[in-house]
Amino acid sequence: MAKLLRKRFPFLPPDGQVDHLVVGAGVVGLAIAERLVKAFPDRTTFVVERHGQVGQETSSRNSEVIHSGIYYPPESLKTALCIRGRDLMYKRCRQDGIGYRQTGKLILATNDQQVPYLRKLYERSEGLREAGIGDVPLEWLTGDQVRKLEPDVGDQVVGALLSPKTGIVSSHELMEHMEKNIIDSETGEMVLGTQVVRIDRAEPSGGGKRGDGSEDGWVVQTFTDDGSGGSGERAAVLAKTVINSAGLGAHHLVNQILPETEQIRLHFAKGSYFSYRGPGVSNVQRLLYPCPEENVSLSGLGTHLTLNLKNEIRFGPDVEWLDPERTEDGEDVPSFWEKKLAVSDERMQLAIDEVKKFLPNVDPSGFVPDYSGIRPKMSARGETSVDFSVTHPRPGFISLQGIESPGLTSSLSIAEYVERLVRKEVWGLGRGTGRTLRTG
Ligand SMILES: Cc1cc2nc3c(=O)[nH]c(=O)nc-3n(C[C@H](O)[C@H](O)[C@H](O)COP(=O)(O)OP(=O)(O)OC[C@H]3O[C@@H](n4cnc5c(N)ncnc54)[C@H](O)[C@@H]3O)c2cc1C
Known part of the structure:
Protein backbone atom coordinates (compact mmCIF):
# COMPACT_ATOMS: atom_id res chain seq x y z
CA MET A 1 0.00 0.00 0.00
CA ARG A 61 -14.75 -3.28 18.20
CA ASN A 62 -13.38 -4.63 21.45
CA SER A 63 -14.46 -5.91 24.87
CA GLU A 64 -14.29 -2.48 26.59
CA VAL A 65 -12.49 -4.11 29.48
CA ILE A 66 -10.21 -2.13 31.77
CA HIS A 67 -7.54 -4.77 32.19
CA SER A 68 -5.62 -5.15 35.43
CA GLY A 69 -2.22 -5.77 33.79
CA ILE A 70 -1.55 -9.36 34.83
CA TYR A 71 -1.14 -11.13 31.49
CA TYR A 72 2.03 -9.64 30.00
CA PRO A 73 5.75 -10.10 30.67
CA PRO A 74 6.68 -8.10 33.79
CA GLU A 75 9.33 -5.96 32.08
CA SER A 76 7.15 -5.14 29.07
CA LEU A 77 5.67 -1.84 28.02
CA LYS A 78 2.30 -3.62 28.00
CA THR A 79 2.54 -4.31 31.73
CA ALA A 80 3.80 -0.85 32.66
CA LEU A 81 1.36 1.01 30.44
CA CYS A 82 -1.61 -1.21 31.30
CA ILE A 83 -1.19 -0.76 35.06
CA ARG A 84 -0.62 2.97 34.77
CA GLY A 85 -3.37 3.31 32.14
CA ARG A 86 -5.84 1.37 34.27
CA ASP A 87 -5.34 3.73 37.21
CA LEU A 88 -5.54 6.81 34.98
CA MET A 89 -8.67 5.41 33.32
CA TYR A 90 -10.58 4.90 36.58
CA LYS A 91 -9.57 8.37 37.75
CA ARG A 92 -10.59 9.93 34.45
CA CYS A 93 -13.95 8.14 34.41
CA ARG A 94 -14.72 9.31 37.94
CA GLN A 95 -13.65 12.89 37.22
CA ASP A 96 -15.45 13.31 33.90
CA GLY A 97 -18.51 11.16 34.52
CA ILE A 98 -17.57 8.65 31.82
CA GLY A 99 -19.52 5.39 32.17
CA TYR A 100 -17.51 2.64 33.85
CA ARG A 101 -17.87 -0.10 36.44
CA GLN A 102 -15.19 -1.88 38.43
CA THR A 103 -16.85 -5.28 38.03
CA GLY A 104 -13.91 -7.47 38.96
CA LYS A 105 -13.14 -10.58 36.99
CA LEU A 106 -12.75 -14.30 37.61
CA ILE A 107 -10.18 -16.40 35.76
CA LEU A 108 -11.57 -19.91 35.97
CA ALA A 109 -9.81 -23.28 35.98
CA THR A 110 -12.15 -25.97 34.65
CA ASN A 111 -9.80 -28.85 35.48
CA ASP A 112 -6.76 -29.56 37.64
CA GLN A 113 -4.38 -29.22 34.68
CA GLN A 114 -5.24 -25.53 34.48
CA VAL A 115 -4.38 -24.76 38.09
CA PRO A 116 -0.64 -24.31 37.39
CA TYR A 117 -1.57 -21.55 34.93
CA LEU A 118 -3.44 -19.72 37.68
CA ARG A 119 -0.53 -20.26 40.03
CA LYS A 120 1.79 -18.67 37.49
CA LEU A 121 -0.45 -15.61 37.25
CA TYR A 122 -0.64 -15.38 41.02
CA GLU A 123 3.15 -15.52 41.34
CA ARG A 124 3.48 -12.91 38.64
CA SER A 125 1.17 -10.62 40.59
CA GLU A 126 3.35 -11.01 43.67
CA GLY A 127 6.48 -10.47 41.58
CA LEU A 128 5.09 -7.26 40.12
CA ARG A 129 4.40 -5.90 43.59
CA GLU A 130 7.77 -6.96 44.99
CA ALA A 131 9.62 -5.44 42.04
CA GLY A 132 7.69 -2.19 42.51
CA ILE A 133 6.26 -2.45 38.99
CA GLY A 134 2.66 -2.17 40.10
CA ASP A 135 -0.22 -3.43 42.13
CA VAL A 136 -2.24 -6.17 40.42
CA PRO A 137 -3.97 -7.92 43.31
CA LEU A 138 -5.33 -11.42 42.76
CA GLU A 139 -7.23 -13.59 45.21
CA TRP A 140 -7.37 -17.42 45.20
CA LEU A 141 -10.84 -18.97 45.29
CA THR A 142 -11.92 -22.60 45.49
CA GLY A 143 -14.61 -23.91 43.15
CA ASP A 144 -17.21 -23.60 45.90
CA GLN A 145 -16.17 -20.04 46.70
CA VAL A 146 -16.52 -19.20 43.00
CA ARG A 147 -20.05 -20.63 42.87
CA LYS A 148 -20.99 -18.65 45.96
CA LEU A 149 -20.02 -15.46 44.14
CA GLU A 150 -21.29 -16.57 40.74
CA PRO A 151 -23.95 -19.29 41.10
CA ASP A 152 -24.17 -19.82 37.32
CA VAL A 153 -20.63 -21.19 37.15
CA GLY A 154 -20.60 -24.98 36.71
CA ASP A 155 -19.29 -27.74 38.97
CA GLN A 156 -16.41 -28.35 36.55
CA VAL A 157 -14.73 -25.21 37.86
CA VAL A 158 -12.16 -26.31 40.42
CA GLY A 159 -10.74 -22.90 41.33
CA ALA A 160 -10.24 -19.35 40.17
CA LEU A 161 -8.39 -16.11 40.60
CA LEU A 162 -10.41 -13.02 41.40
CA SER A 163 -9.02 -9.82 39.91
CA PRO A 164 -10.76 -6.95 41.72
CA LYS A 165 -9.11 -4.19 39.65
CA THR A 166 -10.65 -5.30 36.34
CA GLY A 167 -13.63 -3.33 35.03
CA ILE A 168 -15.49 -2.04 32.00
CA VAL A 169 -15.67 1.38 30.38
CA SER A 170 -17.82 3.03 27.75
CA SER A 171 -15.18 3.54 25.07
CA ARG A 265 4.82 -6.00 8.59
CA LEU A 266 1.58 -6.30 10.52
CA HIS A 267 -0.43 -9.49 11.02
CA PHE A 268 -4.16 -9.56 11.53
CA ALA A 269 -6.09 -11.70 14.00
CA LYS A 270 -9.84 -11.37 13.97
CA GLY A 271 -11.88 -11.73 17.15
CA SER A 272 -15.62 -12.47 16.88
CA TYR A 273 -18.26 -11.75 19.50
CA PHE A 274 -21.66 -13.34 20.11
CA SER A 275 -24.43 -11.68 22.06
CA TYR A 276 -26.39 -13.88 24.40
CA ARG A 277 -29.86 -13.86 25.90
CA GLY A 278 -31.12 -16.87 27.74
CA PRO A 279 -30.76 -19.02 30.82
CA GLY A 280 -27.58 -19.86 32.69
CA VAL A 281 -26.24 -16.32 33.21
CA SER A 282 -28.99 -14.55 35.10
CA ASN A 283 -26.90 -13.83 38.19
CA VAL A 284 -23.57 -13.00 36.60
CA GLN A 285 -21.94 -9.93 38.18
CA ARG A 286 -18.32 -10.25 37.13
CA LEU A 287 -16.41 -10.83 33.91
CA LEU A 288 -15.72 -14.54 33.50
CA TYR A 289 -12.56 -15.68 31.70
CA PRO A 290 -11.45 -19.24 31.09
CA CYS A 291 -7.80 -20.25 31.28
CA PRO A 292 -6.54 -20.05 27.70
CA GLU A 293 -6.11 -23.54 26.23
CA GLU A 294 -2.99 -22.56 24.32
CA ASN A 295 -0.20 -20.42 25.62
CA VAL A 296 -1.91 -17.04 26.05
CA SER A 297 0.92 -15.29 24.29
CA LEU A 298 0.15 -17.22 21.11
CA SER A 299 -3.53 -16.44 20.93
CA GLY A 300 -5.97 -14.39 22.94
CA LEU A 301 -7.28 -14.56 26.45
CA GLY A 302 -9.90 -17.20 25.63
CA THR A 303 -13.58 -16.76 24.75
CA HIS A 304 -14.85 -14.97 27.82
CA LEU A 305 -18.03 -13.43 29.17
CA THR A 306 -18.15 -9.67 29.17
CA LEU A 307 -20.86 -7.37 30.38
CA ASN A 308 -21.52 -3.90 29.12
CA LEU A 309 -22.83 -1.05 31.23
CA LYS A 310 -26.41 -2.05 30.35
CA ASN A 311 -25.69 -5.53 31.73
CA GLU A 312 -25.96 -7.08 28.28
CA ILE A 313 -23.91 -10.24 27.90
CA ARG A 314 -21.49 -11.04 25.09
CA PHE A 315 -19.08 -13.88 24.59
CA GLY A 316 -15.82 -13.54 22.72
CA PRO A 317 -13.46 -12.74 21.20
CA ASP A 318 -12.08 -15.88 19.60
CA VAL A 319 -8.92 -15.85 17.49
CA GLU A 320 -9.01 -16.30 13.72
CA TRP A 321 -5.89 -15.37 11.75
CA LEU A 322 -6.55 -13.58 8.48
CA ASP A 323 -4.51 -14.03 5.31
CA PRO A 324 -4.23 -10.60 3.70
CA GLU A 325 -4.76 -10.17 0.00
CA ARG A 326 -1.48 -8.93 -1.49
CA THR A 327 -0.63 -6.31 -4.09
CA GLU A 328 1.88 -7.00 -6.90
CA ASP A 329 4.56 -5.58 -4.59
CA GLY A 330 3.69 -8.11 -1.90
CA GLU A 331 2.11 -5.55 0.41
CA ASP A 332 -1.25 -6.22 1.97
CA VAL A 333 -4.16 -4.68 0.12
CA PRO A 334 -5.41 -1.54 1.91
CA SER A 335 -8.15 -2.31 4.42
CA PHE A 336 -8.57 -5.85 3.01
CA TRP A 337 -9.93 -6.80 6.42
CA GLU A 338 -13.03 -4.64 6.03
CA LYS A 339 -14.56 -7.37 3.88
CA LYS A 340 -13.89 -9.95 6.59
CA LEU A 341 -15.73 -8.40 9.51
CA ALA A 342 -18.88 -10.56 9.30
CA VAL A 343 -19.22 -13.07 12.13
CA SER A 344 -19.83 -16.63 10.96
CA ASP A 345 -22.20 -19.22 12.44
CA GLU A 346 -19.38 -21.74 12.27
CA ARG A 347 -17.31 -19.70 14.73
CA MET A 348 -20.37 -19.44 16.95
CA GLN A 349 -20.57 -23.21 17.49
CA LEU A 350 -16.92 -23.22 18.58
CA ALA A 351 -17.62 -20.39 21.02
CA ILE A 352 -20.64 -22.19 22.49
CA ASP A 353 -18.49 -25.27 23.13
CA GLU A 354 -15.94 -23.09 24.95
CA VAL A 355 -18.53 -21.27 27.05
CA LYS A 356 -20.28 -24.49 28.10
CA LYS A 357 -17.07 -25.52 29.86
CA PHE A 358 -17.68 -22.95 32.59
CA LEU A 359 -21.35 -21.95 32.15
CA PRO A 360 -23.03 -25.32 31.51
CA ASN A 361 -26.61 -24.06 31.50
CA VAL A 362 -26.40 -21.60 28.62
CA ASP A 363 -28.78 -22.38 25.78
CA PRO A 364 -27.18 -22.50 22.30
CA SER A 365 -30.29 -20.95 20.76
CA GLY A 366 -29.65 -17.76 22.78
CA PHE A 367 -26.38 -16.98 20.94
CA VAL A 368 -26.42 -14.50 18.06
CA PRO A 369 -23.42 -13.46 15.92
CA ASP A 370 -22.63 -9.89 16.92
CA TYR A 371 -19.54 -7.98 15.79
CA SER A 372 -15.85 -8.57 15.31
CA GLY A 373 -12.62 -6.63 15.74
CA ILE A 374 -9.20 -7.11 14.17
CA ARG A 375 -6.03 -7.20 16.26
CA PRO A 376 -3.07 -5.42 14.63
CA LYS A 377 -0.28 -7.79 15.62
CA MET A 378 3.48 -7.52 15.29
CA SER A 379 3.78 -11.30 15.68
CA ALA A 380 2.59 -13.83 13.11
CA ARG A 381 0.41 -16.88 13.71
CA GLY A 382 2.24 -19.33 15.98
CA GLU A 383 4.77 -16.77 17.19
CA THR A 384 4.91 -15.47 20.74
CA SER A 385 3.14 -12.13 21.11
C1 LIG B 1 -11.23 -8.16 19.49
C2 LIG B 1 -10.51 -7.12 20.31
C3 LIG B 1 -10.79 -7.00 21.67
C4 LIG B 1 -10.11 -6.05 22.44
N1 LIG B 1 -10.44 -5.89 23.75
C5 LIG B 1 -9.81 -4.95 24.49
C6 LIG B 1 -10.16 -4.74 25.84
O1 LIG B 1 -11.11 -5.32 26.35
N2 LIG B 1 -9.43 -3.86 26.57
C7 LIG B 1 -8.39 -3.18 26.04
O2 LIG B 1 -7.73 -2.45 26.76
N3 LIG B 1 -8.07 -3.31 24.74
C8 LIG B 1 -8.76 -4.16 23.95
N4 LIG B 1 -8.47 -4.30 22.63
C9 LIG B 1 -7.43 -3.45 22.06
C10 LIG B 1 -7.95 -2.05 21.76
O3 LIG B 1 -9.22 -2.09 21.16
C11 LIG B 1 -6.96 -1.36 20.82
O4 LIG B 1 -5.67 -1.49 21.36
C12 LIG B 1 -7.25 0.12 20.64
O5 LIG B 1 -8.59 0.32 20.29
C13 LIG B 1 -6.32 0.67 19.58
O6 LIG B 1 -6.65 2.01 19.34
P1 LIG B 1 -5.93 2.79 18.19
O7 LIG B 1 -6.35 4.20 18.31
O8 LIG B 1 -4.48 2.48 18.21
O9 LIG B 1 -6.44 2.11 16.84
P2 LIG B 1 -7.81 2.27 16.03
O10 LIG B 1 -8.98 2.30 16.90
O11 LIG B 1 -7.77 1.22 14.97
O12 LIG B 1 -7.67 3.69 15.36
C14 LIG B 1 -6.82 3.93 14.26
C15 LIG B 1 -7.50 5.01 13.44
O13 LIG B 1 -6.62 5.39 12.39
C16 LIG B 1 -7.41 5.68 11.25
N5 LIG B 1 -6.55 5.60 10.07
C17 LIG B 1 -5.88 4.52 9.60
N6 LIG B 1 -5.15 4.87 8.51
C18 LIG B 1 -5.37 6.19 8.30
C19 LIG B 1 -4.88 7.11 7.33
N7 LIG B 1 -4.02 6.75 6.38
N8 LIG B 1 -5.32 8.39 7.39
C20 LIG B 1 -6.19 8.78 8.37
N9 LIG B 1 -6.68 7.94 9.31
C21 LIG B 1 -6.26 6.66 9.28
C22 LIG B 1 -8.49 4.61 11.28
O14 LIG B 1 -9.60 4.99 10.52
C23 LIG B 1 -8.77 4.52 12.77
O15 LIG B 1 -9.84 5.36 13.15
C24 LIG B 1 -9.13 -5.22 21.84
C25 LIG B 1 -8.88 -5.34 20.46
C26 LIG B 1 -9.57 -6.27 19.70
C27 LIG B 1 -9.32 -6.37 18.23
Missing part, protein backbone atom coordinates in the same frame (compact mmCIF):
# COMPACT_ATOMS: atom_id res chain seq x y z
CA ALA A 2 2.88 2.37 0.76
CA LYS A 3 4.15 1.98 -2.81
CA LEU A 4 0.65 1.92 -4.24
CA LEU A 5 -0.23 5.19 -2.55
CA ARG A 6 2.97 6.91 -3.59
CA LYS A 7 2.30 6.00 -7.22
CA ARG A 8 -1.29 7.20 -7.01
CA PHE A 9 -0.52 10.43 -5.16
CA PRO A 10 2.49 12.33 -6.58
CA PHE A 11 4.31 14.79 -4.32
CA LEU A 12 2.44 17.99 -3.50
CA PRO A 13 4.24 20.95 -1.91
CA PRO A 14 2.93 21.92 1.53
CA ASP A 15 0.53 24.75 2.05
CA GLY A 16 0.58 25.57 5.76
CA GLN A 17 2.30 24.16 8.80
CA VAL A 18 1.37 22.35 12.00
CA ASP A 19 3.48 21.38 15.02
CA HIS A 20 1.94 17.96 15.74
CA LEU A 21 -0.02 15.91 13.24
CA VAL A 22 -1.61 12.81 14.73
CA VAL A 23 -2.81 10.27 12.18
CA GLY A 24 -5.82 8.31 13.40
CA ALA A 25 -8.68 9.15 15.74
CA GLY A 26 -8.98 5.85 17.53
CA VAL A 27 -8.79 5.95 21.30
CA VAL A 28 -4.99 6.05 21.24
CA GLY A 29 -4.64 8.84 18.66
CA LEU A 30 -7.29 10.87 20.48
CA ALA A 31 -5.62 10.36 23.85
CA ILE A 32 -2.27 11.45 22.40
CA ALA A 33 -3.70 14.54 20.72
CA GLU A 34 -5.66 15.53 23.83
CA ARG A 35 -2.49 15.21 25.87
CA LEU A 36 -0.35 17.20 23.41
CA VAL A 37 -2.93 19.99 23.23
CA LYS A 38 -2.84 20.30 27.00
CA ALA A 39 0.92 19.89 27.40
CA PHE A 40 1.88 22.30 24.60
CA PRO A 41 -0.78 25.04 24.56
CA ASP A 42 1.39 27.21 22.30
CA ARG A 43 1.78 24.57 19.62
CA THR A 44 -0.77 23.42 17.06
CA THR A 45 -2.06 19.84 16.97
CA PHE A 46 -4.15 18.32 14.18
CA VAL A 47 -5.80 14.91 14.25
CA VAL A 48 -6.41 13.53 10.76
CA GLU A 49 -8.91 10.67 10.55
CA ARG A 50 -10.09 8.95 7.40
CA HIS A 51 -13.59 8.22 8.67
CA GLY A 52 -16.26 10.88 9.21
CA GLN A 53 -16.40 10.03 12.93
CA VAL A 54 -13.87 9.09 15.58
CA GLY A 55 -13.30 5.52 16.78
CA GLN A 56 -14.81 3.63 13.87
CA GLU A 57 -12.23 0.83 13.76
CA THR A 58 -10.63 -1.26 16.52
CA SER A 59 -11.53 1.23 19.25
CA SER A 60 -15.22 0.43 18.84
CA HIS A 172 -17.56 5.73 23.08
CA GLU A 173 -18.13 8.14 25.95
CA LEU A 174 -14.39 8.22 26.57
CA MET A 175 -13.61 9.05 22.94
CA GLU A 176 -16.37 11.69 22.82
CA HIS A 177 -14.78 13.40 25.82
CA MET A 178 -11.35 13.32 24.27
CA GLU A 179 -12.62 14.67 20.96
CA LYS A 180 -14.47 17.49 22.71
CA ASN A 181 -11.37 18.48 24.67
CA ILE A 182 -9.39 18.71 21.43
CA ILE A 183 -12.08 20.71 19.63
CA ASP A 184 -12.61 23.06 22.60
CA SER A 185 -8.90 23.84 22.86
CA GLU A 186 -7.34 26.90 21.20
CA THR A 187 -4.74 24.95 19.26
CA GLY A 188 -6.22 21.54 18.53
CA GLU A 189 -8.20 20.60 15.45
CA MET A 190 -10.02 17.48 14.26
CA VAL A 191 -9.85 16.84 10.52
CA LEU A 192 -12.36 14.08 9.82
CA GLY A 193 -13.19 12.23 6.62
CA THR A 194 -9.61 12.79 5.44
CA GLN A 195 -7.01 10.14 4.74
CA VAL A 196 -3.27 10.59 5.02
CA VAL A 197 -2.00 9.18 1.74
CA ARG A 198 1.62 10.22 1.45
CA ILE A 199 4.44 11.32 3.75
CA ASP A 200 7.79 12.75 2.60
CA ARG A 201 10.72 14.16 4.51
CA ALA A 202 10.61 17.93 4.03
CA GLU A 203 13.33 19.32 1.78
CA PRO A 204 15.41 22.29 2.97
CA SER A 205 13.70 25.56 2.19
CA GLY A 206 14.78 29.19 2.11
CA GLY A 207 18.36 28.33 1.20
CA GLY A 208 18.84 26.14 4.25
CA LYS A 209 21.02 23.05 4.13
CA ARG A 210 20.03 19.59 5.30
CA GLY A 211 20.95 19.35 8.95
CA ASP A 212 20.64 23.03 9.85
CA GLY A 213 17.08 22.55 11.11
CA SER A 214 15.27 24.41 8.34
CA GLU A 215 14.14 21.18 6.69
CA ASP A 216 12.81 19.68 9.90
CA GLY A 217 9.45 18.11 9.40
CA TRP A 218 7.32 16.02 7.14
CA VAL A 219 5.18 16.87 4.16
CA VAL A 220 1.92 15.10 4.87
CA GLN A 221 -0.45 14.75 1.97
CA THR A 222 -4.14 14.17 2.61
CA PHE A 223 -7.03 13.13 0.45
CA THR A 224 -10.60 14.12 1.19
CA ASP A 225 -13.35 12.37 -0.70
CA ASP A 226 -16.51 14.42 -0.28
CA GLY A 227 -18.60 11.53 -1.56
CA SER A 228 -19.88 13.53 -4.54
CA GLY A 229 -18.37 11.04 -6.97
CA GLY A 230 -15.76 13.60 -8.06
CA SER A 231 -12.03 13.08 -7.88
CA GLY A 232 -11.74 14.27 -4.27
CA GLU A 233 -9.41 16.91 -2.90
CA ARG A 234 -5.70 16.63 -2.21
CA ALA A 235 -3.85 18.91 0.20
CA ALA A 236 -0.45 18.93 1.89
CA VAL A 237 0.83 20.40 5.12
CA LEU A 238 4.29 20.63 6.68
CA ALA A 239 4.13 18.82 10.00
CA LYS A 240 7.01 19.44 12.39
CA THR A 241 6.09 16.19 14.15
CA VAL A 242 4.05 13.26 12.85
CA ILE A 243 2.53 10.79 15.29
CA ASN A 244 1.41 7.71 13.42
CA SER A 245 -1.45 6.16 15.38
CA ALA A 246 -3.21 4.59 12.42
CA GLY A 247 -3.87 1.19 14.01
CA LEU A 248 -4.47 -1.41 11.31
CA GLY A 249 -3.02 0.97 8.70
CA ALA A 250 0.04 2.15 10.66
CA HIS A 251 2.54 0.08 8.64
CA HIS A 252 1.35 1.64 5.38
CA LEU A 253 2.42 5.05 6.68
CA VAL A 254 5.66 4.30 8.50
CA ASN A 255 6.88 2.13 5.61
CA GLN A 256 6.74 5.20 3.37
CA ILE A 257 9.67 6.71 5.25
CA LEU A 258 11.68 3.55 5.90
CA PRO A 259 14.09 1.71 3.59
CA GLU A 260 13.29 -1.88 2.50
CA THR A 261 15.47 -3.29 5.28
CA GLU A 262 13.43 -1.62 8.02
CA GLN A 263 9.92 -2.18 6.62
CA ILE A 264 7.30 -3.22 9.15
CA VAL A 386 5.40 -9.13 21.14
CA ASP A 387 5.21 -5.90 23.04
CA PHE A 388 3.58 -2.63 22.04
CA SER A 389 5.91 -0.89 19.62
CA VAL A 390 6.33 2.86 20.10
CA THR A 391 9.23 4.04 17.98
CA HIS A 392 10.92 7.23 16.86
CA PRO A 393 12.52 5.86 13.70
CA ARG A 394 13.33 9.21 12.11
CA PRO A 395 13.57 12.68 13.69
CA GLY A 396 10.09 14.03 14.35
CA PHE A 397 8.31 10.87 13.20
CA ILE A 398 6.85 8.86 16.05
CA SER A 399 5.13 5.64 15.15
CA LEU A 400 2.91 3.24 17.08
CA GLN A 401 2.54 -0.31 15.80
CA GLY A 402 0.89 -3.40 17.21
CA ILE A 403 -1.33 -1.54 19.64
CA GLU A 404 -3.54 -4.52 20.34
CA SER A 405 -5.09 -5.34 23.73
CA PRO A 406 -4.65 -3.77 26.30
CA GLY A 407 -4.53 -0.66 24.08
CA LEU A 408 -7.84 0.75 25.28
CA THR A 409 -6.84 0.38 28.93
CA SER A 410 -3.42 1.85 28.16
CA SER A 411 -4.58 4.74 25.97
CA LEU A 412 -4.04 7.45 28.60
CA SER A 413 -0.63 6.12 29.64
CA ILE A 414 0.47 5.68 26.01
CA ALA A 415 -0.42 9.35 25.57
CA GLU A 416 1.69 10.25 28.59
CA TYR A 417 4.57 8.20 27.17
CA VAL A 418 4.34 9.84 23.75
CA GLU A 419 4.13 13.30 25.30
CA ARG A 420 7.41 12.65 27.14
CA LEU A 421 8.95 11.47 23.90
CA VAL A 422 7.81 14.55 22.00
CA ARG A 423 8.95 16.88 24.78
CA LYS A 424 12.38 15.33 25.10
CA GLU A 425 13.26 14.07 21.65
CA VAL A 426 11.39 16.46 19.38
CA TRP A 427 11.20 19.79 21.17
CA GLY A 428 13.85 19.50 23.83
CA LEU A 429 17.29 18.05 24.46
CA GLY A 430 18.25 15.09 22.34
CA ARG A 431 16.16 16.41 19.49
CA GLY A 432 16.65 14.59 16.25
CA THR A 433 18.43 11.52 17.56
CA GLY A 434 16.15 9.37 15.47
CA ARG A 435 16.86 6.41 17.70
CA THR A 436 14.31 3.70 18.22
CA LEU A 437 12.94 3.98 21.72
CA ARG A 438 11.31 0.65 22.09
CA THR A 439 10.32 -2.02 19.64
CA GLY A 440 8.62 -5.21 20.52
